[in-house]
Amino acid sequence: MQHKLFRFHALAHPLHHMGMVDLLALVLAMVIFVAPVSALRFQERSLYMNSTVPGETTSYTVSFRYMSPVAVGSVDMLFCVDPIPYHPCVTPPGLDVSNAVLSGQSGETGYTANIQSANHIVLTRIPSVITATDPSSYKFDNIVNPTDTTTSFSIRLRSHASTDATGPQIDFGSVKGQVTQGIVIETQVPPMLIFCVAEQVNDNCDGTNNNYYTDMGQLDPDSTLTAQSQMAVGTNASGGFAITANGTPPAAGTNVIDSPTAPTESTPGANQFGINLVANNSPTVGNDPEGIWTNAVTSPDYGVPNRYKFVSGDVVAYSPNVSLMKKFTVSYILNSRSDIRPGVYSTTITYIASGRF
C-alpha cells in the first residue's frame, strides 16, 4: 500500500505544480454542479392569440414558467397539430410563422427569434441560469393563423442549454390554441324619409293645415304679390336629402310671367315670378329655415334674402348627410308689367324630396 501511495504522489506532484489539480477540481465542480437534471414540465403555460380569425395575421403571446434553475440558451417552439413530442409534427394547415417577429418578452429575457420554418421558431440567447420565478412571456407579431376551425393546434415547447435548441431538453410542455369562425351579425337600418308640404306644416310633419292653394290676388305693376308655403323634411339617408322645385312659371294660356334664372331682387312693374326659402323684407315674406339640424340648408341661389329665382328642377334645399326634421318656408313673389295681358295666371309647383341613401 505504501508503495502505491508513493507512486500516486509521484504522479500527482508534478500536476500540482502545473495547476492541473486546480483544473481537475474545476472540472469536478462543473460535473457536480452542471449535471443535467431531469426534465420538468413548464408550468402555467398559456397561449394568447390576439385574433382567432382563420388565416388572419395576428400576434401570439406564449407564456410559461421555467421549472429548472439551470442555464438555458434556447427555447424551441414547434407548431404542430398534436402536442405529443415524439409524434411526427404535422403543421397546422394555413399556419405560417416564417415572418414572425419577437416584439416583446418578459421574465426570462435576452432572446432573439430565430425563424426555422413556417412552423418552427427557436428563441436563442447567451446561456444564462433561470432566475425568474414568475411566468415568462414572449410575444410574436406577424403570425398567420391556421385555417382549420375544427381542431386545436399545439405549440411544443422545450428549453435547452444550447443556443440552437439541440442537445438534451431541460423543461418541456405544450400549449394549445384554436381558431374559430366568428359570429357575423347583420342587420339593417331601414331608409327613412319624412317630407310634408302645405301652406303650413308642423315641425315634425305630424300635421299640416291641408291647404295647397293660394290666390295671390290682383296683379298690379306697382306692387308685388306674395305668398308662402312650408315644407319639412328629415331622413336617415347617409347622403342626406335634396328637394327640387318643379313646375312652370305662372301662365295664362300662352302668356307667361317669366322667372329670373339667377337670384334677383323683386322689381314691381316687371314680369317676375320667383321663390326663395329665407326671410325677406323686400317685400316682407317668408321665414328662415327652422330646426336644429344645421346640415340641412337651402341651396345658395334660393337662400339669399330679397333675391328670388325659379328654375324648374332646381334643388332648393338639401343636406349632405343624415338630417332629421327641418322646416323650410318658401316665399313666392309675383310682379307684372303694366301691359301684361289680362287673364288668370296660375301655376303648380311640385316639390320632390329625395334621400341619397
Place this chain on the structure above:
Amino acid sequence: MYTLKSIVRRGSMLGASVALLAATVIPSASVFADALNPLTERSLLLSSSAPGYQNTDGSGNSTYAPPGSGPNGEKTGETFTFTVSSTDTVKGMSFQYCTTAAGFCRAPGNNDGDADPNNNGDTSDSTRDANVFPRAAGDETESDLDVVGTFTQGTGAGQFQVYIDGVASTAAWTMTAVRAEDTSWIDGLTQPEQGLTGKKNYIILTSSTGQTINAGEEVQVVFKASGSTYITNPGYGSFFVKINTYDTDDHADAVNTDGDSGDGSQGFTNITPLANNNHVIDGGVTVANVMTDSIHIVTKVLETMSFSVGIQNPDTVDLPGAAQHGTCDALSQSNTITGLTNNRLNLGNPNAEFSLETGKAWDAYSYWRLSSNSSGGATVYYSGNTLANTVGDEIAPMTNEVPSDPGTEQFGLAFVDAGLDPLANAVGDQDDTFQAGYVAPRSYPFITLATQTGAPYNTLTPQSASAGYDEGNAGDGSIDNGTGGAGQAKFKFLKSSLTVPESIAQQDEDVISCATAKMRYVGNIAADTPAGVYTTKINYLAAPQY
C-alpha cells in the same frame, strides 16, 4: 443450544450436517402456533404488495406513492384478521414473519449477506445489507422485511388499532418489534441471500388489562404506515406470519427464547413454547405475497382543448330517430330553425328584412363552448367592432353595462343561461337521448351570470371578468318595455376589443369539462341612425392555462 452453536463454528461440513438434522427433526417442535387451538379465517391484507425496494409510482415520483399507498412497498401498513376459537382474556399477541409456514424461521427478504454468519445469535458480525433506498447499483431489486419505528395505539398514520368484531378494543395495547429468527436456519450454499436478515420480524402486542374475546369473535389488527413508522416488504416472494394470542402480557412467560429479549437489541432467537406452556391461547399461520414487480401503468395526459363557436346548441336539436347526443359536441355553425349558416345571425325585425326599429329592440343569440384539461383554468375573450355599414357609419356601442333602450343607438352583448334552452328530448318527437356523463348546458366553471350564486357555482372563487356582461337576463329579461321604453336586461360592448380583446369569462382554479355559454346581442337605433346594412363579426378567443 450453546453446544450446538459451538459445533457449528467448528466446521462447515459438520455444521451443514447438524443443520440438516435440525431441519428434519426440529420443525415439529419449534412451530407451535398451529398445534394449539386454531385461529380461523386468518388473513393478512397488505397496503401494498409492491416489493420493499419500490417506493414510487409508475412515473417514478414519490408524490403519488405516500406511505400506506399501493405503489409504496417500502412503507406499508398491514391488516391482520382472524377469528379466535377460545374464550379468554387476551393480554398478548405475536406476529412472526417467516419465509416458511413451519420449521425454523428466517425473516423474509433478499438482501445480500448474512446477519449471523456463524449462527451464534450475535449479529455484530453481520454482513447483511441494510434497507437503504434507493438501493445501490446491483441491489436495485432487493429488500428485507423490517418493522421500522414503533406503532402506537390509535387510528392515525404510524398507529395500530385492535378491533373485536369491528369495535375498537377498550384495552390499552403497546407494541414491540424485535428480530426473531432461528439460528438453526440452514443458510443456502448457493443462494447467499438466504442468510438471516437481522431485521425486525416479530411484533408483540401486550395489554396489562387485556381484552376479553369470545370464541367466534373476529379480531382485526390494523397497522397504518407513516413516514417514520412502517413495515417494509421483502424483495420478492411469499412469506408467512405466525400468529398467537396469549393470556399474559409478560412475553417471557409465554415463549422460550435465546438472546436478549429485554431491550430487543439482539432480538429473540429460537422461539419455542415453554414446556407445559399454558399461556398460549390460540394460534395460526397466514400467508401473503409480494409481487416481484408491480404492474406499472404509465400514461400521459396531454394538453387538450376544444373550443367551438356556433349559433345553435346541438343538444337542442331533434336528431333523426333515437340518435344519441354526445356529452360535449361542438356547437353548430348553422341553425335548423332560422336556416342561417356560417355562424350568421340576423338582428332585427324578421318581417322587415331584419331591420332595426326605433320603437322596439331586437336581439339574437350565439354560443361558445370550451373544454380543456388546463389545470390553471382559462380566459375567454371577444374581439370585434360594433355594427357598422360600408361607409363607416356605426351603431354606438354600449360602453357601460346598461339596459336596452329603443330609440337610442345601442349595440351590446351579454351572457344568458344556455341551460334554459329546451333540450332535444323535450322537443320534436321526444325520442332523443343523451350519453352517460352528459351534463345539461351550463357555463360552469365560469361564473357568467350574476344569478349564478348557488351550487355548484358557490364553490368557486369570485370571478370578476364577467361583471359587465352578466345581466343579459336581468329582471324579466326584457329588452324593451313593449311601448318603446327601456327593458331590464343589460348589455355592454367595447369597440376597443377589435384591437385589444375584452375578457368576459375567466377562472383559474379548475379544468373545464364542458363550459357552454350563451351570448345575447341587442341592437337599437335612433331616428337619425343612417340607413344601410350594418354588420359586425364577433370573434371569441379562448386561452387555457396549463
